[in-house]
Amino acid sequence: MGHKINPGSLRLPITRAWTSKWFSSKKDFAQKLFQDITIRDTITKQYGSNSGIADVIIERNPQEITLTIHTSKPGILIGRGGKGITDIKAILSKITSSKLRLNVVEIKKPDLRAKIVASQIGQQITRRISYRRAAKQSAERVMQAGAKGVKITIGGRLQGADIARTETLSLGTIPTSSLKRDIEYAQVHAPTTYGIIGVKVWIHKGSLEIQDDSPIASRPLL
Known part of the structure; x- marks a missing residue:
C-alpha cells in the first residue's frame, strides 16, 4: 500500500x-x-x-x-x-x-524538501538538460544534505522518444510502508516540446516520534 x-x-x-x-x-x-x-x-x-x-x-x-x-x-x-x-x-x-x-x-535546507528538488529537476528538463544528469545531481545533493534515502522517478517521452517510458533513480533507503519514517513526497509536471514530463521525488529523512494524539500512539511503532 x-x-x-x-x-x-x-x-x-x-x-x-x-x-x-x-x-x-x-x-x-x-x-x-x-x-x-x-x-x-x-x-x-x-x-x-x-x-x-x-x-x-x-x-x-x-x-x-x-x-x-x-x-x-x-x-x-x-x-x-x-x-x-x-x-x-x-x-x-x-x-x-x-x-x-x-x-x-x-527553509534552511532546501535540498531536503521534495517539492523544491522536484521543481529544480523539472526546470532543468524544460531547459533540455539531460534528465539523467539532472536526477543524479539532485539525488547526490539530497544525500549530502543528510537524507537517509531518495528516490526520483521521471516519466514521459524522455528525450523525445516516440514511446513514453519511466525511469527511476534511487539512493539509500525509502521505507514507504513504515509510518514512523519521515518521508516527504512531491510531484511536478515539466512542459517540453514533446509533451509533459512527470517528476516524482521521495525523500527519507529518518524516524519521527509518533504524536501523542495520533490514532496509533498507543500501539508499537512499525
Missing part, C-alpha cells in the same frame, strides 16, 4: 500535519476548500516555479486568514521594502474578502 498512495496522506495525522487548518460547516466546506486551492495556485503562478516554495499553510479563523509560506528564497517573495507581500495581498484580496496575514518562513 505504501507504494500506491501519497506518503504524506498515508501518515496524516501520525507524523505529518495538515496544510489547511480550519473547520467549516458542511454548507461552506466546498467553497473554502476551492478557495484554498485557488490561493495556492495564485501564489505559485505569481512567483513562478523558481521561487523555492515548498509549502503554503493556510489557517482560518472568523476574523482572518493566515498564510505561512515556506520558501528557500524569502527575498524573492518579500521584495524590496516588502513590496512583494503588498502585491500578493492585493491579488489575493480578489479571491477572498477576509483579512489576510502573510508569514514567510525561510
Whole structure:
C-alpha cells in the first residue's frame, strides 16, 4: 500500500500535519476548500516555479486568514521594502474578502524538501538538460544534505522518444510502508516540446516520534 498512495496522506495525522487548518460547516466546506486551492495556485503562478516554495499553510479563523509560506528564497517573495507581500495581498484580496496575514518562513535546507528538488529537476528538463544528469545531481545533493534515502522517478517521452517510458533513480533507503519514517513526497509536471514530463521525488529523512494524539500512539511503532 505504501507504494500506491501519497506518503504524506498515508501518515496524516501520525507524523505529518495538515496544510489547511480550519473547520467549516458542511454548507461552506466546498467553497473554502476551492478557495484554498485557488490561493495556492495564485501564489505559485505569481512567483513562478523558481521561487523555492515548498509549502503554503493556510489557517482560518472568523476574523482572518493566515498564510505561512515556506520558501528557500524569502527575498524573492518579500521584495524590496516588502513590496512583494503588498502585491500578493492585493491579488489575493480578489479571491477572498477576509483579512489576510502573510508569514514567510525561510527553509534552511532546501535540498531536503521534495517539492523544491522536484521543481529544480523539472526546470532543468524544460531547459533540455539531460534528465539523467539532472536526477543524479539532485539525488547526490539530497544525500549530502543528510537524507537517509531518495528516490526520483521521471516519466514521459524522455528525450523525445516516440514511446513514453519511466525511469527511476534511487539512493539509500525509502521505507514507504513504515509510518514512523519521515518521508516527504512531491510531484511536478515539466512542459517540453514533446509533451509533459512527470517528476516524482521521495525523500527519507529518518524516524519521527509518533504524536501523542495520533490514532496509533498507543500501539508499537512499525
